[in-house]
Amino acid sequence: MRVAVCVKQIPDPASPYDLDPDTHFVVRPTDQVLDDTDRYGVEMGLQLAEQTEGTVTLVSMGPSGNLQGIRQALAMGADKAVIIDDGTLQGSDSLATAGILAAAIQREGFDLVIAGTESTDGYAGILPQQLAEFLGVPALTFAKKVSVEGDTVRIERQTQTGYDEVEAPVPALVSVTAGVVEPRYPTFKGIMQAKSKPVETLTAGDLGVEVTTKQKIIAIRPAPERASGELIEDDGEAHLKIVALLEQAKVI
Amino acid sequence: MAKTWVFVEETEEGPATVGLELLTKARGFGGELAAVFLGNGSEENLAALGAHGASKVFHMTPSDALPTAAAAAALADLAGSHSPDLILFGLTYTGRDVAGRLSARIGKTILSNATDIAMEGGMVTVTNEILGGMTLVDAIFENDPPYLVIARPKSFPAEPSGGGAPEIETVSLPDVGHAGSAIVTASHTEHLEGPKLEDAAIVVAAGRGIGTEEGFAVIEELASKLGAATAATRAIVDAGWVAYSKQVGQTGKTVKPDVYIAAGVSGAMQHLVGMKDSKVIIAINKDEEAPIFGVSDLGVVGDLHKVLPKLIEALGNR
Ligand SMILES: Cc1cc2nc3c(=O)[nH]c(=O)nc-3n(C[C@H](O)[C@H](O)[C@H](O)COP(=O)(O)OP(=O)(O)OC[C@H]3O[C@@H](n4cnc5c(N)ncnc54)[C@H](O)[C@@H]3O)c2cc1C
Ligand SMILES: Nc1ncnc2c1ncn2[C@@H]1O[C@H](COP(=O)(O)O)[C@@H](O)[C@H]1O
Secondary structure: OEEEEEOOEEOOOOOOOOEOOOOOOEOOOOOOEEOHHHHHHHHHHHHHHHHHOOEEEEEEEOOOOOOHHHHHHHHHOOOEEEEEOOHHHOOOOHHHHHHHHHHHHHHHOOOEEEEEOOOOOOOOOOHHHHHHHHHOOOEEEEEEEEEEEOOEEEEEEEOOOEEEEEEEEOOEEEEEOOOOOOOOOOOHHHHHHHOOOOEEEEOOHHHOOOOOOOEEEEEEEEOOOOOOOEEEEOOOOHHHHHHHHHHHOOOO | OOEEEEEEEEEOOEEOHHHHHHHHHHHOOOOEEEEEEEOOOOHHHHHHHHHOOOOEEEEEOOOOEOOHHHHHHHHHHHHHHHOOOEEEEEOOHHHHHHHHHHHHHHOOOEEEEEEEEEEEOOEEEEEEEEHHHOEEEEEEEOOOOOEEEEEOOOOOOOOOOOOOOOEEEEOOOOOOHHHHOOEEEEEEEOOOOOOOOOOOOEEEEEOHHHOOHHHHHHHHHHHHHHOOEEEEOHHHHHOOOOOHHHEEOOOOEOOOOOEEEEEOOOOOHHHHOOOOOOOEEEEEEOOOOOHHHHHOOEEEEOOHHHHHHHHHHHHHOO
């Protein structure tokens, strides 16, 4: 099975990020990490590829920087990476990104596409569905469990009150929630091998896709602040303060 | 005159609450207001949509297929023939699936995670929150209508307007071929005790500070004393200690109870967006630097395993 996994490199969430005051785009450092939520997709892809003697191709759009995040995923075991990176793509919305990724994935060929349910930095959470529509395949979304049997993909799809079992024939797209699998850590051997794995860099033009983003940020402003209240050290009597506040709120 | 549509799917309790919230909000835009309803067209369901302001309902009945690809195709056709200005979706699983597919089908961008929507003279501005709700971002569309917006639940109140029975137009779901070939083979409902998290007046939430899966027992005990719903951070949901349906935050539920008690919760940005609009927030955390204290009305720096048992006892004596 040919598995394409959509991965995004993002600025390290542990360090504060900056927005360009003019364009309102995130200022991207050269050092970017693999979006933590995409580690689950990579792991899922690797497991399914191992099981079906298939391959895993990473597909990523965005400033590639020093490829640190992509190397992380290659070191986990992915076979190759395709990166779409050119100056015109900065600030792309989900729809434009999905169009680009669809073209790149189609060019590679695929049986299964895996994406995260939402990215850590953008979290629009709609790209997988847009991508599935462009590819003309069913979208098995919000999967908390995935299995493949022959040409059928089965998932447990998160619902508001539990989960549904959903299945579809390949080619298909699956979006995976965090926690779907336990992502492996790259081994030393994996890290060494990642250095010589193929990484192809394309522009939108190479794919014959024209990108236009149709939304624009017009203002960024602080939210009205919530006044923070009292902070007390528990001296063994703190529970009484809580009781008093519950009474004041008229809930007990 | 603006023409607004609200996509609403059926849930176990009738039309999804977020759909009713969006209808309520959209009434304020003036003009025509219609609901696109995916579910059982019972009189009750349709009446609820009418009562919240929909004068017309486009009604789709799902089959055993995952309805999203077909619903998006049907909606694309409807939008083509009726030219709505604005189509609103709730941030639910089905809402996101239908909105995403529709967007790609008709080539219109989506503004997602909206917490506010303003319409002025046909200009639509959509606000969302970043950095745990500390910063607001206003954005506009640069394509022609329909403008597609996905809004977070609980961003607006749901209030009936006393509207009468809506006009119904039945819409059949088209065959979309391979894209529509996902089938639902079984449904499982997690049985949860106590009040529903989204509606509870009091919520007691646990984070990794409870230490172990067994640590959740004290949270449940406190909740049952208070008639509260229990909730959790993603950290302990991912650890498998608590069901996902209890997760509060960016990728979980949004709650606005009268009182939110957070025990052993650090207060990560992604958790705060789901609960920071609660009326009263009480936090118990060992670490006085924990960000949760930044939004708390009462912060207790202490060990939850000491404070909560005493609190339960004190409540029991009342
Ligand atoms: C894309 C994305 C989406 C996310 N969505 C969500 C979401 O929807 N909801 C969500 O909650 N998180 C979400 N997260 C995860 C979030 O970033 C945090 O990792 C998570 O909220 C932390 O959970 P926690 O507070 O339980 O754990 P921790 O951050 O580990 O905090 C545990 C706290 O317990 C305190 N503690 C320890 N022992 C005790 C004790 N005995 N008594 C009192 N206090 C104690 C510690 O001081 C600490 O502050 C998301 C992350 C990403 C990247
Ligand atoms: N620029 C990108 N390149 C590759 N995959 C992406 C990109 N943006 C989003 N994705 C995928 O789509 C998922 C949802 O992202 P988002 O719509 O940004 O919340 C992510 O978890 C990724 O798997």
